Amino acid sequence: MSDSSKTRLGVFGFGCVGQGLYNVLSHSKGIKAEIRKICIKNASKKRSLPEHYFTLDKNELLFNDDIDVIVELIDDPVAAFEIVKTALQNGKAVVTANKKMLADNFEELFRLQLSSNVPLLYEASCCGCIPIIRNLEEYYDNDQLSAVEGVFNGSTNYILTKMFRENVSFETALSEAQVNGFAESDPSLDIDGYDAKYKLGIILAHSFGLFVKPGQLFNYGITHISDFDANYAKEKGYKIKLIAFCRKIGNTIAAGVLPRFITPESKLFGIDYEYNAVMVESIFSEYQYFVGKGAGSNPTGSAVLSDISALTYNYKYEYKKYQLHENLQVSNDFFINLYIRYNPANPLPPDIFEEVHEQYVSHNNAYMIGSVHFDRLVNSGIWEREDVNIITAAEPGIHGAAAAAGKSQEAELAISNK
Ligand SMILES: NC(=O)C1=CN([C@@H]2O[C@H](COP(=O)(O)OP(=O)(O)OC[C@H]3O[C@@H](n4cnc5c(N)ncnc54)[C@H](OP(=O)(O)O)[C@@H]3O)[C@@H](O)[C@H]2O)C=CC1
Numbered sequence: 001m002s003d004s005s006k007t008r009l010g011v012f013g014f015g016c017v018g019q020g021l022y023n024v025l026s027h028s029k030g031i032k033a034e035i036r037k038i039c040i041k042n043a044s045k046k047r048s049l050p051e052h053y054f055t056l057d058k059n060e061l062l063f064n065d066d067i068d069v070i071v072e073l074i075d076d077p078v079a080a081f082e083i084v085k086t087a088l089q090n091g092k093a094v095v096t097a098n099k100k101m102l103a104d105n106f107e108e109l110f111r112l113q114l115s116s117n118v119p120l121l122y123e124a125s126c127c128g129c130i131p132i133i134r135n136l137e138e139y140y141d142n143d144q145l146s147a148v149e150g151v152f153n154g155s156t157n158y159i160l161t162k163m164f165r166e167n168v169s170f171e172t173a174l175s176e177a178q179v180n181g182f183a184e185s186d187p188s189l190d191i192d193g194y195d196a197k198y199k200l201g202i203i204l205a206h207s208f209g210l211f212v213k214p215g216q217l218f219n220y221g222i223t224h225i226s227d228f229d230a231n232y233a234k235e236k237g238y239k240i241k242l243i244a245f246c247r248k249i250g251n252t253i254a255a256g257v258l259p260r261f262i263t264p265e266s267k268l269f270g271i272d273y274e275y276n277a278v279m280v281e282s283i284f285s286e287y288q289y290f291v292g293k294g295a296g297s298n299p300t301g302s303a304v305l306s307d308i309s310a311l312t313y314n315y316k317y318e319y320k321k322y323q324l325h326e327n328l329q330v331s332n333d334f335f336i337n338l339y340i341r342y343n344p345a346n347p348l349p350p351d352i353f354e355e356v357h358e359q360y361v362s363h364n365n366a367y368m369i370g371s372v373h374f375d376r377l378v379n380s381g382i383w384e385r386e387d388v389n390i391i392t393a394a395e396p397g398i399h400g401a402a403a404a405a406g407k408s409q410e411a412e413l414a415i416s417n418k
């Protein structure tokens with residue numbers, strides 16, 4: 001017999017996260033919730049729960065009066081969007097972990113929450129069990145944020161840690177990330193920086209009130225990192241981590257996903273394996289760091305459970321930064337310090353660097369480090385070249401055109417004063 005005082009859950013998906021949710025829920029004492037039905041895709045898979053839990057028919061959950069909350073944990077973003085939309089339209093609150101589905105349809109889902117007055121929660125979609133979205137919504141509701149950045153993808157961090165700390169090959173480390181359930185079903189989403197970008201899109205809405213399509217943000221992954229790049233990092237005492245960043249510069253937000261050299265002094269240096277970290281920089285509270293497992297069955301299941309619990313006290317996102325109506329926009333009109341390694345037989349376009357701080361040329365490899373206008377980088381297409389790798393310098397020096405103009409004026413003055 002079921003207890004009618006419990007929140008009744010209809011769960012889509014019983015893979016890594018779905019099973020994590022089941023496990024965490026069955027060990028949680030405080031929460032009054034029970035799984036009523038689980039919709040899966042493949043009838044032939046062996047399941048760890050009795051058969052009566054499962055169905056292949058989504059309508060058995062979506063149009064079931066005995067189900068209060070839909071928990072969407074599938075790996076198909078298109079099917080997930082239909083499920084989430086139908087649930088909200090039919091008055092069922094939704095919890096999801098699906099960052100691609102959210103990022104692709106964010107504004108529509110925001111408007112659907114308003115028109116249906118039904119909550120959609122998605123803490124698990126960003127950085128596993130780190131409670132970043134609710135903190136951005138609640139704790140930082142009045143503090144003015146200047147930047148949010150960090151390690152937003154567990155698989156790439158796991159792969160880079162394995163490569164750097166244990167000398168494991170990229171391929172072996174990736175297959176371990178897959179076996180552990182960290183990687184997406186299509187792992188190119190992880191290693192090419194798309195997954196981190198989807199999370200960045202969600203974080204942009206809760207940090208700066210912006211709804212940005214994934215196509216508006218530049219992402220560059222970790223697949224181009226060569227032995228030469230790894231040795232360069234090791235000689236300097238650096239690690240390499242995939243970093244998602246957004247930084248307010250005047251009325252624009254500089255944002256993107258790129259690998260970055262991390263110095264031992266950085267708080268991100270010790271964030272290894274599947275751990276994620278989010279640095280929040282704000283005017284009044286200054287720097288704060290959130291650290292936790294960014295992927296995996298139980299950590300992600302616990303973030304999903306936390307949202308289910310939040311629904312029991314009628315929590316919903318208010319999109320407080322969006323309500324501020326600040327005149328902000330994401331733009332590539334900013335400067336950033338980059339390391340660009342290339343084959344000296346195929347030189348870089350001459351105008352790619354604004355200023356060169358360091359350069360090296362040998363028979364097979366060359367690199368330059370210096371300040372690059374981000375829009376010029378994006379439009380150059382050099383990021384498509386097989387011989388090129390791009391890593392943000394240890395001091396990213398992200399700044400706007402005004403600061404750059406000020407700097408060159410200063411330089412001119414310094415020269416004329418000599
Ligand atoms: N793994 C992780 O660490 C994290 C994952 N996420 C996100 O959580 C979601 C789930 O990931 P994960 O558990 O790893 O994925 P898995 O591949 O482990 O599991 C996917 C599940 O979805 C089911 N499924 C797929 N399509 C449908 C459909 N159309 N209808 C019903 N069920 C369907 C599959 O069914 P069947 O079992 O029959 O094949 C399977 O049970 C993804 O959006 C992912 O990005 C978020 C944070 C962390």
Ligand SMILES: N[C@@H](CC=O)C(=O)O
Pocket residue numbers: 125127128152153154155156182183184190195294295296
């Ligand atoms: N594939 C993702 C899973 C969690 O979001 C990752 O590796 O971070």
